[in-house]
Amino acid sequence: MRHFFTILGHEIRALLVNPSTYIAAVLFLGVMGFVFSEVLDVYSKIPQETSPAVIFFRFFPIPALFIVPLLTMRCLAEERRLGTIETLLTTPVTTTEVVLGKYGAAYLLYVGLWACTSGFFYILYRFAGDARLIDPGPMLGGYCFIAVSSLLFVAIGVFASSLSRNQAVAGITSFTLLFGLIVGLHYAIQLPAVQTALPHPVLSVLGSAEVLSHFNDFSRGIVDTHEVLFYLSSTALTLIFSILSVEAKLLHS
Amino acid sequence: MNEAATPAIEVSRLVKHYASVTAVNGISFTVARGEILGFLGPNGAGKSTTMRILTGYLAATSGSVRVCGIPVSTRADEVKRFVGYMPENNPLPEDMRVNEYLYFRGRLKEMPRKRLSPRIDEVLELCDLKRVRHRIIGKLSKGYRQRVGIAEAILAEPPVIIMDEPTIGLDPHQILIVRDLIGRLRGRMSVIISSHILPEIEVTCDRVLIINAGRVVAEGTPSELRREVLGQSSYHLEAQGDVDSLVHAAQEVEASLAVEQIGDPDATGFRSVRLKTRRDDDIGELLLRTFAADSRFRIRALSREHPTLEDVFLAATRRSWDVVDTPGKGAPANGE
Numbered sequence: 001m002r003h004f005f006t007i008l009g010h011e012i013r014a015l016l017v018n019p020s021t022y023i024a025a026v027l028f029l030g031v032m033g034f035v036f037s038e039v040l041d042v043y044s045k046i047p048q049e050t051s052p053a054v055i056f057f058r059f060f061p062i063p064a065l066f067i068v069p070l071l072t073m074r075c076l077a078e079e080r081r082l083g084t085i086e087t088l089l090t091t092p093v094t095t096t097e098v099v100l101g102k103y104g105a106a107y108l109l110y111v112g113l114w115a116c117t118s119g120f121f122y123i124l125y126r127f128a129g130d131a132r133l134i135d136p137g138p139m140l141g142g143y144c145f146i147a148v149s150s151l152l153f154v155a156i157g158v159f160a161s162s163l164s165r166n167q168a169v170a171g172i173t174s175f176t177l178l179f180g181l182i183v184g185l186h187y188a189i190q191l192p193a194v195q196t197a198l199p200h201p202v203l204s205v206l207g208s209a210e211v212l213s214h215f216n217d218f219s220r221g222i223v224d225t226h227e228v229l230f231y232l233s234s235t236a237l238t239l240i241f242s243i244l245s246v247e248a249k250l251l252h253s
Numbered sequence: 254m255n256e257a258a259t260p261a262i263e264v265s266r267l268v269k270h271y272a273s274v275t276a277v278n279g280i281s282f283t284v285a286r287g288e289i290l291g292f293l294g295p296n297g298a299g300k301s302t303t304m305r306i307l308t309g310y311l312a313a314t315s316g317s318v319r320v321c322g323i324p325v326s327t328r329a330d331e332v333k334r335f336v337g338y339m340p341e342n343n344p345l346p347e348d349m350r351v352n353e354y355l356y357f358r359g360r361l362k363e364m365p366r367k368r369l370s371p372r373i374d375e376v377l378e379l380c381d382l383k384r385v386r387h388r389i390i391g392k393l394s395k396g397y398r399q400r401v402g403i404a405e406a407i408l409a410e411p412p413v414i415i416m417d418e419p420t421i422g423l424d425p426h427q428i429l430i431v432r433d434l435i436g437r438l439r440g441r442m443s444v445i446i447s448s449h450i451l452p453e454i455e456v457t458c459d460r461v462l463i464i465n466a467g468r469v470v471a472e473g474t475p476s477e478l479r480r481e482v483l484g485q486s487s488y489h490l491e492a493q494g495d496v497d498s499l500v501h502a503a504q505e506v507e508a509s510l511a512v513e514q515i516g517d518p519d520a521t522g523f524r525s526v527r528l529k530t531r532r533d534d535d536i537g538e539l540l541l542r543t544f545a546a547d548s549r550f551r552i553r554a555l556s557r558e559h560p561t562l563e564d565v566f567l568a569a570t571r572r573s574w575d576v577v578d579t580p581g582k583g584a585p586a587n588g589e
Contacts, residue, residue: 083344
């Protein structure tokens with residue numbers, strides 16, 4: 001693991017000098033800022049029961065679906081397209097270190113972008129001067145959910161990037177996989193046809209993979225170890241598949 | 254382990270199949286420490302594949318490869334520490350500066366931080382890259398990029414350096430610099446270079462390996478190869494007068510001399526004659542003395558012609574195509 005930090009540092013640097021990162025960041029903060037102000041707009045008209053943080057974090061699929069593919073589509077696909085993967089893997093670096101380094105950089109950047117949204121809450125607190133609007137429970141729960149669920153989302157993006165040498169294909173693949181996981185699964189389970197066709201244990205397994213229901217728990221301040229374990233284990237699995245995918249491409253080249 | 258005794262690279266009966274193609278078919282060779290080996294072959298002969306297997310990047314189908322005595326197939330991680338590799342087309346990240354790139358690569362190659370910056374200065378100096386050290390690699394010209402690749406390969410001072418077509422796309426002046434650079438490594442590092450530019454290989458390399466269709470078709474020093482593959486040397490002379498008697502006089506000196514070509518007389522009546530012989534040693538002086546003593550003809554020039562590596566290369570690869578294409582005759586002994 002001694003090269004992990006070398007690669008991590010290199011990747012963070014590469015992301016920070018890349019204009020597409022800044023486009024993604026501006027897009028992200030613009031959209032989330034808009035969402036936040038809309039949420040406040042609704043609150044200013046009619047009093048609501050839940051805290052604005054809950055509503056705000058409910059919009060997490062938008063950045064997960066659009067920003068994650070933007071940040072990750074490049075990482076392995078670009079190396080393969082340029083051929084620099086060859087120079088990279090002929091140094092004493094293992095594939096695991098390469099994949100983990102790239103994953104770590106993308107994850108840190110994505111979570112860093114989310115951390116910037118805490119500024120919205122600060123501004124609200126500072127100018128509204130109303131402590132009731134800032135409910136620390138759902139807010140912390142929301143950020144925890146983002147930190148934990150992003151582990152899996154970014155891993156899926158890295159995996160998609162390991163499948164193709166074309167960035168666009170990698171981006172669309174990761175969008176599709178994320179959409180299937182976050183939105184598709186949620187609706188598929190509710191279909192009557194699916195409910196009758198699949199046996200109960202399978203349904204309960206699929207149900208426990210439902211990201212939206214995890215979000216509801218987290219935003220209520222419940223941190224369920226089952227759910228955390230789900231994200232950790234599926235992240236590990238996805239990363240293992242990414243490593244295998246990079247190595248398989250070498251074996252069958 | 255005895256460092257000096259083990260050859261830098263030992264390849265024996267190396268075979269690599271891609272899905273349906275056999276890229277490398279039973280290649281065996283060794284490279285001594287400090288030796289520069291030139292790797293020649295037409296496109297698709299298996300040069301790049303062999304080099305990639307040597308670096309541990311690709312796995313061989315069968316056969317064994319040892320770098321500094323360490324088997325690549327089972328201990329690839331250790332082998333990677335001994336090899337500096339510059340792939341074909343020299344892929345480089347587009348958005349890094351030259352010195353940043355070298356620093357990153359040095360760290361990946363496990364060079365200590367303290368030693369790294371002086372070493373980077375050194376290779377930048379060696380490769381004449383000082384002026385562009387703060388430039389972005391993507392904006393450099395081909396010649397500079399190529400030298401960045403070479404600088405990167407020699408950065409960690411590995412005992413073995415493998416370069417796939419290092420001089421491709423360079424202008425003659427830059428080729429000269431690269432040739433000097435590789436020449437300076439002689440004795441300290443073992444180098445394998447592949448190239449299409451044959452005079453390049455001839456000047457730089459101690460030994461040449463010609464492969465075709467995945468097999469070694471000729472191996473040896475450039476002069477050995479000339480002898481072995483072409484088996485003849487030729488003399489060019491410009492003579493005036495009775496050419497037939499000149500040929501007779503020549504054949505009295507060396508019976509195997511035969512006329513290869515006689516040109517038309519020019520304005521002064523001299524014509525060019527080309528003779529070839531199977532004899533290895535230089536008989537130029539003997540011939541000159543014989544011709545000078547004879548009054549039937551006059552000689553203006555006589556020179557021994559050196560077949561270029563190009564001729565050797567063409568002859569060797571043609572020969573191997575003949576062998577490969579002749580049905581029933583079988584391939585030249587390739588082990589088993």
